[in-house]
Amino acid sequence: MDFKTMREDFPTLRSSDAPAYLDNACVTLKPQSVIDSIHRYYTETPGCGGRSVHRYGTAVSKGVRDARKGLAAFINAESTNEIVFTRNATHSLNQIAHGMSWNKGDVVLTTDREHNSNLVPWLQLEQERGIDHRVVKSHENNTFDLEAFEESCKEAGSNLRMVSMSHVGNLDGVSIPIQEIAKIAHDFDALVSVDGAQSTPHMNVDVQELGIDFLSFSIHKMCGPSGMGGLWGRYDLLDDLRTIQSGGQTVTSSTYTEASWAQPPARFEGGLGNFSGMVATGAAVEYLTTLDMNAVHQHEIKLNKIMTKGVKDIAGLEIIGPEDATQRGGICSILLDELPTHDVALLLDEAAGVMVRSGQHCVHSWFADKGLPQGSLRASAYFYNTEEDVKRFVDTLTEIVHTLG
Ligand SMILES: Cc1ncc(COP(=O)(O)O)c(C=O)c1O
The missing domain is CATH 3.40.640.10 (Type I PLP-dependent aspartate aminotransferase-like (Major domain))
Structure with missing residues (x-):
């Protein structure tokens, strides 16, 4: 399926400076219809x-x-x-x-x-x-x-x-x-x-x-x-x-x-x-x-593979869950070690229009059990996201970590 042309259906994705909206696990964008x-x-x-x-x-x-x-x-x-x-x-x-x-x-x-x-x-x-x-x-x-x-x-x-x-x-x-x-x-x-x-x-x-x-x-x-x-x-x-x-x-x-x-x-x-x-x-x-839901799932995995490959080797960062992106659908949730997750999320948006979620994502119990009060930085893709979106996320995150780390 050509998901890229479907971006035109979403008003917030139409402009040339559209954000890389990667907070879909929280709420998705709405099509014109x-x-x-x-x-x-x-x-x-x-x-x-x-x-x-x-x-x-x-x-x-x-x-x-x-x-x-x-x-x-x-x-x-x-x-x-x-x-x-x-x-x-x-x-x-x-x-x-x-x-x-x-x-x-x-x-x-x-x-x-x-x-x-x-x-x-x-x-x-x-x-x-x-x-x-x-x-x-x-x-x-x-x-x-x-x-x-x-x-x-x-x-x-x-x-x-x-x-x-x-x-x-x-x-x-x-x-x-x-x-x-x-x-x-x-x-x-x-x-x-x-x-x-x-x-x-x-x-x-x-x-x-x-x-x-x-x-x-x-x-x-x-x-x-x-x-x-x-x-x-x-x-x-x-x-x-x-x-x-x-x-x-x-x-x-x-x-x-x-x-x-x-x-x-x-x-x-x-x-x-x-x-x-x-x-x-x-x-x-x-x-x-109108979508093939299997294709949606595969598309998200493809994007997650790019995110995973891009962040897994950055020193101090750790992806929650198995390294294999095929087991994590479109979600790449990252522990940032000492870096403040909300600040990094803010910087991602400020610097490059990359929108992700930071914190404990209402799964406080898991973070409490692991002793990780800072939570994680979570990027979550949907069918309208592109390879450019996730590359922008990876590149900007890499830069932020190197600057703050
Ligand atoms: C796994 C899961 N369950 C429940 C909820 C709560 O959904 P809602 O905001 O529709 O009540 C969420 C929201 O993020 C969720 O991710």
């Missing part, structure tokens, strides 16, 4: 979907329906009713964690490289409900230890209720073997919740093929608008979940003494929604659907 869709909502049909029957309402309802349909097809969900619109992946993960009924001693397994969004809800449930959250340690190079996982499942035995893990880590780009994990977890009658915030935008994610139960994802990391996320769940499981935000639309009727719950997904979408966001999600998914 998504921006236009938001604008169209506010200028042409600024109504409320799912309730009002006038023209504005009907147009919005159709836009929301189409967006849900597009998302269902994108991740190969069995039904559009399995797609819930949320504010972000954090909201989705909280809906799962706080929507289930828990018994004291129920075991939840995560990895040791989770974003706070897939760690803190379990810590909260541990404090408030007495669940037993356990961490499966990765290999030394941050790759998944399937044997340690299987051992943890055996130790938990019949108490194992949930395996909740990020498909691709935002810390290091390392992916885990979800299909095998799901098979093992299901042998123990546990549920499998996948944090797909870093996988869904970058590779083929087929929820049926993966054999999982829940998928949480960030639409704002998929060329979509901010304030939008998604939750997919197997319908029977969604139907068993309590909503964490009850109110308008979450019930079919109410009296002064009781309410009748609506079916998913409406049950989880309480209150007036982010309609411009939902409709523009349709535009984002339509855009992504």
Whole structure:
């Protein structure tokens, strides 16, 4: 695929002095079609979907329906009713964690490289409900230890209720073997919740093929608008979940003494929604659907190989995760030894318009465990990034390190 010509679709990439935007693991840029869709909502049909029957309402309802349909097809969900619109992946993960009924001693397994969004809800449930959250340690190079996982499942035995893990880590780009994990977890009658915030935008994610139960994802990391996320769940499981935000639309009727719950997904979408966001999600998914997601993944690896080759031998720098870039997708996360990561990130932007992320990337637990409070410098690529972008990153970083080091 010719990703280079697609840069024209992104207003911030059109000019000759466009930045080398390498902070895609945080949030991606938006194509014109998504921006236009938001604008169209506010200028042409600024109504409320799912309730009002006038023209504005009907147009919005159709836009929301189409967006849900597009998302269902994108991740190969069995039904559009399995797609819930949320504010972000954090909201989705909280809906799962706080929507289930828990018994004291129920075991939840995560990895040791989770974003706070897939760690803190379990810590909260541990404090408030007495669940037993356990961490499966990765290999030394941050790759998944399937044997340690299987051992943890055996130790938990019949108490194992949930395996909740990020498909691709935002810390290091390392992916885990979800299909095998799901098979093992299901042998123990546990549920499998996948944090797909870093996988869904970058590779083929087929929820049926993966054999999982829940998928949480960030639409704002998929060329979509901010304030939008998604939750997919197997319908029977969604139907068993309590909503964490009850109110308008979450019930079919109410009296002064009781309410009748609506079916998913409406049950989880309480209150007036982010309609411009939902409709523009349709535009984002339509855009992504034109891409070959395998080619996107390969393109990011190609760029990561250039970054890896460029920084791996710089004295004092260390890439988090395996040296082989094919195992880290589009993420190159670098420990800078004594150099201050935020200052280096600022200099990259000031000196050469290279935008990366610095700090602990909401994976405080991993950095705390390793005693690395400074965090890392993380460059993360997407399909619209070019070889020139990553070379600019490598060259400027090299210069900064030599100057400050
Ligand atoms: C792996 C992972 N999980 C969860 C999140 C949280 O996503 P959101 O900001 O959509 O809540 C992120 C965000 O960076 C992430 O990278």
